[in-house]
Each structure stands twice: as C-alpha cells, then as structure tokens.
Amino acid sequence: MSITPTNLRIVSTLKKHSMASLIEKGLRIDGRKLNEYREITIIPNYIAKAEGSAYVKVGGTVVIAGLKVGVGTPFPDTPNDGVITVNAEFVPFASPTFEPGPPDENAIELARVIDRSIRELRVVDLSKLAIIPGEKVYILWLDIYVFDHDGNLLDSSMLAAMTTLLTAKIPKAVVKEEKNVELNKEEKIPLPINNKVVTVTVGKVNNKLIIDPTVDEEQILECKLAVSISEDGRIAGMQKMSTGVFTEDEVLEAVKLAKEASKTLFAKINEALSKVQ
C-alpha cells in the first residue's frame, strides 16, 4: 500500500521562500542557472571486486553502482537472451528520512525507471549474452546504492548505472562437459553495449522548470518529471514522479529541457570513459 509520506525533511519557511522567489527570477540559491547541473564527478571501476562499477557524485549526492555476473537459465519467452536485473537501495545513513529494511516504493520506482530505460533502448546487447542458447545465459545484477542524499537521486543513479555498464568487463564463459558452464575470471571481455542513456529529472516551481534539484529544492517542487534520453536524442522513457500536475505545454518544455541537459551528462560519461581507455 502506498501511503502519503509524513516523515518529510523539514526546510525552514524562510529558506523555502527565498529558494522559490529566486527561481521566479531565474536564479538558484546555490548560484546555478535553472538548467544547470551541479558539479558532477564520475569515477569508473571504483570497486575492484565488481565486474563493473562507478562512483558518482552530483553536488552532495553520492551513488555507487556495481555489476556482478553469474550464469543461469534464460526466461522462457527470451531463451536466447541474457538477463539483467536492476536493484536500488537507499542505505539508512544516506538521509535522516531513510529507514533500514527492504527497498521502499521510492527505491523500487527508481530501479524500475532505470531498468525500463536500459531495457527499452537495448543498452546492453542481451542477445550476445547467451552461452548455450535456450539453456545457459549470463545473468547480470546491477545494484545501485545511494550513500548520501542531496537530491536528484534518479539522474545520479542512472549516471552510475550507465557508466558501470560501459566500463564493465565480464569473465569469459567456458562450456565444459555435460554443458557445465564455468566463468574464467582470468579472461575478461567487455559487456556488449548498443546505446547510451541518461535520465534528466525536471522539476516545476511556480510554473518555472528547473533541473537537478538539491534535497532542499525538492521540498518546494510542485511536481517532477523524469525523462530518459538516448545519446541520439530520442526519448527512452518517462515517469512523472511526485504529486502535482503538469500542463501539456509544460511536459513538452520539460522534454526539450531534458534533451538539452542530457548533452552535459553524456559529455561527463564520455570524459570518464576516455580516462579509462
């Protein structure tokens, strides 16, 4: 059951007012423009034990994603495809409002929005991840962990997820007797990738649209719309996530804004990749 949250972060009324009136004038409390991201740091291969990983810091938000790989049976409706599972957790120390326990609706929604964008755009070429078609395939677990919450968890998590997939090296599968499959950790191959995707969350305050809200700014958003954009500029998924309403024009404007902002994110990913290769 989904319940109206009552354990919200408290932001002082004065600060709320000053944030809102600044946005009204096209300014932000931290000096940014309405369509500007905070400083973004991406460190690929952050966790040596994972087959792929990335540390992402956007302003004060910290997310680490990691990929682990196994062998399993394919889904009956896609017998010749590998399997990817996306999971997200908000660890309790990341925010005073997070509690220990299984992922809540926010973490589940975040993971599912990322999963859908990756799946629909065929970011990972799952057809190349069959080992014995119909019987044994690679199983990929992409785990996204939020360690510090300073707003805009979705865009940050997607950056971490995407960088992880792009830099992952998976062990080569060796078919032994009686169709036993072993993963050879000595020989690693890059994950087959078709496409890149990022997510830009657009928030609305007093009919003005902003991107990359801080955790305090999130408290004054009337509503927000997450738009996933592929590197070739197509819309690869959308999710209105929050209460509040958009007009049709606002949605179209949000998509334009997201498309423009996605270029910054792709540039950041590509910059991080160039340092790895």
Add this chain to the structure above:
Amino acid sequence: MKPEGLKLINEEGLRVDGRKPDELRPVVMEVGVLKNADGSAYVQQGNTKVIAAVYGPREIHPKHLTLPDRAILRTRYHMVPYSTDERKSPAPTRREIELSKVIREALESVIFVELYPRTTIDVFIEVIQADAGTRTAGIMAASLALADAGIPMRDLVAAVAVGKVDGQLVLDINQLEDEYGEADMPIAMMPSLGKIVLLQLNGVLTEEEFKQALQLAKKGIMKLYEYEQQALRKKYVEIKPEEV
C-alpha cells in the same frame, strides 16, 4: 520476442482486434457496485476488468501517521492471482508497489485533501482481469469511486495508454500490443482542467512522436471522461420510473 509473421497492424490499417488506430476498446463503467465501501466503481475496457473502492475520510491508527493540515491518502493497486495468463502470486510485486505509488500521487493532486485534516482516505484497486491498461482503468475506477464516496475533487480523472505498434501510434493498447509493441505510454488527466496527473513512458519515441502520442491520448481521454460522467449520472441523476 515477437512471433514470426505476427502483424499488429494489417494491410487495411486495422489492429489485431479490428480497431482503428485511434479507437478505444468497448467501455463499461458502473458506479456503486459494492455494499460496504463508502464509494465504489467497476470499469471494463475491452477484456480488462477492474473494481475500485474507497473508504473514508476516516480515522487512522496509529495517529502519528496523520497530518495536521490535510488527509493522507493510502492507495493499493493489486492484481488478483487469476487475473493473468500465469497465476500471479497474491503478494505485492515490485510493479504493483510502483503503480500504487504513481496512482496515489496522481489522486493526491485531484482530491481536496486539505478539507479533511488528521484523517485517511483509502483507495483500493483490484484488477480482476488483466488485458493491458489496468492502471488506467484502475485510476478511472478509483476516481469514480471517490466521486461515489462524496469526496470533493477538482475533476474526475480519465486515463488511457497510447502505444506504438509496428511503427504506428495507437490508442488504448491491448495485451498483445503491449507485449510486442515498441512503446506504452499511460497517461491520466483532469480533462476539463487540462492537467496531467500521471505520465509514464515505457519504450522509445522521438520528440515528434511524443507530441502526437499526447494528442492521441487526449482524444481518448475526452471520450472516456464522457463515459465517466454518464456512469455517475446513471446512478445519481437519472430518474427511475418506479421512483416517479
């Protein structure tokens, strides 16, 4: 994977169930279908069948879950085990948890929650037969049930999913079109206010296609809005012969 030779749009431009691209499935809407609930409604769109019920505004325990300046909303979207091709476990899936959230958020912007501080309004949606479009049918049933419960709202909510199948945008997709199509975009609006309360896109569209999809959805939503009003009138306005 799409079976070989399956065509979702035939040579005449018709869909697998014979509909035109901009045609809705047959709709049945009925208000006040349950005895106990404060408000209830049944919505059928093609082979999708949904019942929604509302309780409240009512007291809630523990009290710390309440808010001093408004009602809270509790929403559950649930599919019963026999509603799908393969039995669905009755336990809530990740999908149901997500949909409960987006439906709650949609309804929170529709209901005048500030009229009922320190209470809860409970909305329950049960999908009894699933053939795509269950969240959109569910949110319409919920909005009718809320109206039936006499809870003040800014407008009714009408909702529909637009899909892209065989490269073409189509209105109100069914299960086959959802499974083998290229995109699924459920959208819910307060039609007379022109406000979007729920919007999701699962699939890939260009900006231009998205614009067209929005227009197509709006067309369907205006029709569904009329059906909703008819259903409410049928219960509350129509003068039945025996009462005269």
